[in-house]
Amino acid sequence: EAGVAQSPRYKIIEKRQSVAFWCNPISGHATLYWYQQILGQGPKLLIQFQNNGVVDDSQLPKDRFSAERLKGVDSTLKIQPAKLEDSAVYLCASGGSMNTEAFFGQGTRLTVV
Amino acid sequence: GESVGLHLPTLSVQEGDNSIINCAYSNSASDYFIWYKQESGKGPQFIIDIRSNMDKRQGQRVTVLLNKTVKHLSLQIAATQPGDSAVYFCAEFWGSNYKLTFGKGTLLTVNP
Numbered sequence: 014e015a016g017v018a019q020s021p022r023y024k025i026i027e028k029r030q031s032v033a034f035w036c037n038p039i040s041g042h043a044t045l046y047w048y049q050q051i052l053g054q055g056p057k058l059l060i061q062f063q064n065n066g067v068v069d070d071s072q073l074p075k076d077r078f079s080a081e082r083l084k085g086v087d088s089t090l091k092i093q094p095a096k097l098e099d100s101a102v103y104l105c106a107s108g109g110s111m112n113t114e115a116f117f118g119q120g121t122r123l124t125v126v
Numbered sequence: 127g128e129s130v131g132l133h134l135p136t137l138s139v140q141e142g143d144n145s146i147i148n149c150a151y152s153n154s155a156s157d158y159f160i161w162y163k164q165e166s167g168k169g170p171q172f173i174i175d176i177r178s179n180m181d182k183r184q185g186q187r188v189t190v191l192l193n194k195t196v197k198h199l200s201l202q203i204a205a206t207q208p209g210d211s212a213v214y215f216c217a218e219f220w221g222s223n224y225k226l227t228f229g230k231g232t233l234l235t236v237n238p
Contacts, residue, residue, distance in 0.1 A: 061225065
């Protein structure tokens with residue numbers, strides 16, 4: 014079974030530029046999560062989808078971050094404009110439903126300079 | 127917000143010894159917990175899970191214990207190997223939307 018796919022693996026941008034990350038969850042998984050992981054810390058949940066609907070985005074900085082999951086499959090996370098403090102690994106995870114195990118992709122390492 | 131935390135940020139053990147990693151949680155209504163292993167440059171990897179109707183669950187070389195009375199989880203790794211060196215996170219599902227929240231993590235170092 015294919016795992017969660019994320020791209021790109023690495024991205025370096027200048028502050029105030031925009032960037033987008035892509036996630037393809039495990040086939041059939043209804044729940045999709047985006048996390049931000051700053052070096053030395055645990056993953057912080059940014060947004061959680063159930064199919065194509067948002068069930069939690071309470072920690073998403075909505076002035077600069079946006080995410081969508083069209084058709085309830087793939088998802089994109091966008092940052093515009095980026096700040097230095099956005100440097101982190103962005104992880105995508107999927108689960109069969111809410112309250113079942115979540116499986117993670119390799120993540121995208123973002124460096125903002 | 128974050129409700130799951132770990133007692134020890136680092137743990138160093140000798141190869142072949144047993145390791146115990148602890149975790150405290152504060153949401154008494156949480157009913158499902160997962161331990162993840164994260165190696166450098168990789169995403170968290172599912173190790174083992176436990177639901178609140180159980181107090182112990184065993185996998186291959188790993189055991190998770192849940193003490194709901196004191197809101198405490200532990201991960202036991204038997205015969206620890208160098209490949210077990212990683213950061214270990216406990217994660218908790220809580221709230222009506224089953225938000226998956228992570229603690230700070232424990233760095234496990236296995237010395238040969």
